[in-house]
Amino acid sequence: MKVHRQFLNPIVAALFAVFLLTATAGAEEPLDGMFDKLKSADARAAARLEREIWNEWSKSGSPAMDLLLQRGRDALAAGNPAEAIDHFTALTDHAPEFAEGWNGRAAAYYQAGQFGPSIADIARTLTLNERHFGAMAGLGAMYEELNNPQKALEVYRAALAIHPNLRGVSQSVQRLEAKVAGTDL
Structure with missing residues (x-):
């Protein structure tokens, strides 16, 4: 029986890898379409698309990892960043390729004042999700708080290139353009 297991393990692993690649490729297609629509959507349609994108990003493929994500988000919403950091750290330890675990922990660290x-x-x-406009907006906010308006402006513009209707970011760009232009004189 051990002889069969030796041969079956690589076959099962190969089939699992093919399944994962197929599932990932299929999941990316709807996201690509949503991002294409997001660029030309009006504010109302953009808000709907944004919710759909966040829903897709929140799917880890594992009920246990989804539970850790939700617990981390709940702790953040309750104003308990230390607990959120614990949940998100467990998530990033167990699912290091799941971008939302890292994004959630980034938000928790931000809430804890750990820039x-x-x-x-x-x-x-x-690195895991180069179109993550939420992470970009958060990074821009931190650069603003760190008094680096040029870097904040750069990151905000990158976020708007992906999601032109991202709430609050256009106003931040206008404010920072004025501030940066004023510092060059």
């Missing part, structure tokens, strides 16, 4: 770890987790989020 260094937050920025590091945003970098990881953007």
